[in-house]
Amino acid sequence: MTAMPTSTLAIGALAKRTGVKIPTIRYYESIGLLPEAPRTGSNRRSYDEASVRRLRFIRHARELGFEVEAIRQLLTLADDPGRPCREADVLARAHLAEIESRITRLEALRDEVRRMVEGCAQDQVRSCHVIEVLADHAHCLHDRH
Amino acid sequence: MTAMPTSTLAIGALAKRTGVKIPTIRYYESIGLLPEAPRTGSNRRSYDEASVRRLRFIRHARELGFEVEAIRQLLTLADDPGRPCREADVLARAHLAEIESRITRLEALRDEVRRMVEGCAQDQVRSCHVIEVLADHAHCLHDRH
């Protein structure tokens, strides 16, 4: 005698549809990133398509490296579509800069490790530049650190 | 009557020179990433230039997202420059693969975030692509997520 409004999802189904683990979904609810899910008569959480979208939003943002606090802000914005989006833009741009910086630094490191691996064919690690790259500030392309 | 060998650094000085916070330095020592620092008569840790290099190494590797375990391996490599090629080669190649994978993933993320930012009309959230991209899976260029 379960009331089935349209089609509700159990937490496991939501997990499968979004790729977010069950404990993580509960965790998101506990920190208020997801609203408290309505419960069935036997106290199980039930979700709908809106939940899927919201959770995908969160997952996607996490994959993009956004911190939970940033996501919270983004969600607030998303929940209020009449608001100016400058805030979201600033958030995203800051993140973009960080990603680009990481790529550049990783590319420098990759080149050095590559050189090491190639040099390693006959030589020994003593010709390794990796340690220098990591240890020596001067090797950095950026001045943020 | 403190014995001053050449020039030793107190933990605070090391922190300033490397940009690593004092508690973090102690933490690194506690997990064995840094060797136990020699102590002065009054039980204070003292460091030298080698410590500076090692700690900078760790810091840079961490900034690039390497886990402590990976750094531990890289340090082992660095500590043993005469090490036979084969061993070092395997280690280095594994790290190279990891770096390359990381670059690829970051580039994908960069493209997405870039498209979000560029699509943002600076107007209202209803026309803001940041929200859309994050909310809607279909906006992704890549299928990994």
Next chain:
DNA sequence: CTAAAATCTCCAGCGACTGGAGGATCAAGA
């Protein structure tokens, strides 16, 4: 009807720090 699967809550732990409490020690100025 029963056994397996899914769910619930609570709680503990992870990695990698971060910071506070409470106490010792050092460096410099009056």
Next chain:
DNA sequence: TCTTGATCCTCCAGTCGCTGGAGATTTTAG
């Protein structure tokens, strides 16, 4: 010389973003 403030010590608890186990219940498939 004294004293004040900065720095250091250890220990321990908290942070973030999960992750998984224990033990109890409930649903579902055969």
